[in-house]
Amino acid sequence: LPICGFIVVGSLPEQFFPPADRDQVNIELELNAHASLAETRQTIETIRQVVMEHPQVKGIEWFLGESAPQFYYNIVAKRENASNYAQALVQLNTAEGGEALIHELQRQLDQKVPHSRVLVRQLEQGPPFDAPIEVRLFGPDLHQLSESGDELRTILSQTTNVLHHKAELADPLPKLTLKIDEEQARLAGLDHAEISHQLNAALEGSLGGSILEETEELPVRIRVPQARRGSINEIASLQLISSIKTADGQPQFVPLTAIAEVKMSSEVAAISHFNGERMNEVQAYLKAGVLPAEALAEFQAKLKQAGFELPPGYRLEWGGEASKRDDAIGNLLANVGVLMVLMVATLVLSFASFRVAALVGTVGILSIGLGLGMLWLFGFPFGFMAIVGSMGLAGVAINDAIVVLAELRANPEARKGNRVVVRDVVLRSTRHVVATSLTTVAGFAPLVIAGGGFWPPLAITIAGGVGGATLLALYYIPSAYILVMCRQCPLRATATEPVEADRETTLFEKLKDRLPVLR
Structure with missing residues (x-):
């Protein structure tokens, strides 16, 4: 099962920054660069009438010529003194049905104000970025940068689920x-x-x-x-x-x-520079609910199919969600090496054995596979919270294995490889191991039941991994302990003491007797 979990993770959709479960919607309006404030105001009134026709909308507040104040942690005010720009905060009566409302508003506004670019956007988690897909073109000649940007926009227009696209050098x-x-x-x-x-x-x-x-x-x-x-x-x-x-x-x-x-x-209208180089940034905006990773993969496939190439001296760089995702993963994994060294050192010093520390480490790794398998089973995408859950799971899941190993090492007969004694030791530890695992799983249950796109992936990963780690501690650890620690022990094949008939019951039967829930 753990191996299957590592296999199916490749088929999971990627969503590193899920939408926020809030009863608010963000609307951005942008007209041609030469549009006046009066024209922008007139367009705003048209949009207001369309939005307020929906009973789910409680109110709308517009900010003309500038970005709205920072009402959410990753909504950054980046526009000011722009006569062709406006931003609105739409307050809903409830967060339920927000995505369906966004789709409907986007369709209506594209029809009502076709001369402008209107974006009805969900509030999302994660670091701020201007557009889900961003392509940065670098080179010395503005004309060539503009032509290459137009080629990219043509290919973007053929990409599924791309709502709007723009290039910085395309609006004179x-x-x-x-x-x-x-x-x-x-x-x-x-x-x-x-x-x-x-x-x-x-x-x-x-x-x-x-x-x-x-x-x-x-x-x-x-x-x-x-x-x-x-x-x-x-x-x-x-x-x-x-x-x-x-x-x-x-x-x-x-x-x-x-x-x-x-x-x-x-x-x-503007010549952008990035690290001192001339740049033409092409941005693409997606329909609400569409995973940026899937849209980006399709766009890259179409680029390759179209044979898009830049002249010598020009280069391409990816931004948007992909760039922020790589930065977030890099920051998350920056200290993994140090933490792993500390964890291994703690286990080795605690058990005074590299082999026992290796057994505990394998439980942590296998539990990650079980957590990812549960993520696939419940149909959640693989993202930032799933990675955080997997990292936390590796430390939590080994607790059961440590309890069982400590009991085995404390018993002299179990250390010699006596299978009957090992079985009894495991049975005595079962109550403590199962109780701690059940309380851990129950603690994450409310996050799963509450729903949404942010907490459930983390809760499912940890709860599923901890539940699976309990089985690993009760079945895998005793068997692996005998194989690894008693390779030269004559008791490996048979027990040293006669075994009574009433002790020949299987481990599962003993668990059934002690835990009525398994009957």
Whole structure:
């Protein structure tokens, strides 16, 4: 059975960071990089109406232009002063049916606001990451990075359960450019610095004072109306003040079109760097309840099938859930070597025997296989909590083996390999071993009964392993003790004393007599 447990663990789905069992949902809204606050606010009102139509929703709070405050430990505020972004916290009446509601909201919002990227996301356990699947492309040329990112997005769009995807270099910003006629500008008495200063004052505004509202001082910015700032034709008709005065000393106005050609162009919204290297990060968001490891495996298979390759001088790096998972496992296993040395040293010094310490160690290893087998039997994925449970199980499961071995070593006849005496010693230890194991299993039962995705994998792993370790202590330890410790003992084959007929009963029959629950 322990070996079967190690075999089936390869077929378990991987979910290192399960969703949180909370009655809250996180919504993120992102429009095009050039979207205004007014457009974002209008989209928010549309989303609010759709969300509040569901009776399961108790309320919704929006944060416009910035991330929400940190209301959960791994929700990190990472956006501010972003006119195209908003985040909402949706409060539900109950946590039951949350995943079904998320699927329904996502479907409705994708239809209602197709011009934006809306993510209805579950709150999850584990370290924070922006997207479940992240691919980082590094290289010197932005154009090549953008093209490679577009190729990855095309393949992501063909991957099952991928909801939305984006690339940092794929969302350009509109840019107003001026081609200045140098001769006309000189005749008008304007240079580049003066033209730039007057346009900035007209479009962005200049501070003209402040007003006091209760205890807060608010700046007053003066600029041309929004209607004139939002049209390229209106901008081209702006009047600039020339440094040349009229005959009566009045300022002279010059239209912008008289000294420059106004046109629109685009530029990259942001150029990201990672460890000093230019980077284009491609992110993919998955449907609620989908395991990131499965989606990532499918995406990697499609990448290989499509023959995706980067030019020389460019490289690819994985981020997202996979990167955080590797970091978490690395941190978890960092001190395993030291703990193993301390455990082995404690056992060897306690029993003054390497062979006895090895017997106890095999029980700890075999119990992990039993715990993983129970994880497979109950249908839970293999993840971070299962690993924690396995590490804790190795230390808890050896207690029964230590009790039985201590009793065997304390009896002189058992140390000689007398099977009858060994059997009696084990029977005397059975009550203590079974009682401690049952209390341990019962202690983890509430975590399993409560359900959810966080605690049950840990509880199932420890409870199943401890229950199996009891059988190992009662059956495997006595047999292995005789084989390992009495190889040269003449009593290995037969007992030294005659065996009465009433003592020829099997160990299982003795257990049945002592434990009514086994009858």
